[in-house]
Amino acid sequence: MAKTFELSIVTPEKKVFEGKVVSLAAPGIEGEFGVLAQHAPFATVLAPGVVDIKHEDGRREMMAVSGGYIEVAAGKAVLLVETAERPEEIDVDTLKRRKAEHEKMLKARNREDIDYDALQAQLLNEISRLKAIEILEKRKRV
16 A cells, blocks of 8 residues: 555635645646655745646546645645636636736726736736646646
8 A cells, every 4th residue: 555645735715625645746836846655844836737636546636726835744745825726616718708808907007996916916827727727638638
């Protein structure tokens, strides 16, 4: 039986995942990395992308994340991310529509009642989620 470690994936709204896993692959800002049981302690920034989890029974689960942080220590890994979504939870059409609307509003730049910084942050989040969905779709085909 493969060795396991505790994994928690947490967003500002809720705990998305908690349980024992065999491995984790995640998108770091300097490239993808993996975590196995008894991994050396470390912490790093996560880039937008896909988290790939391997369960004890061999089942794989993937989630789109929009970036955040990971800490690995004492047989446990904790991901603190802005968003974490399973493929079936993502409404791609709505996401694309909102991205287009936000891009249009940013280009206008003639209205004083718009918070451009917040709008730009929302747009970056939507772009990250769409990028993660692309990666998920490619991995499903493999």
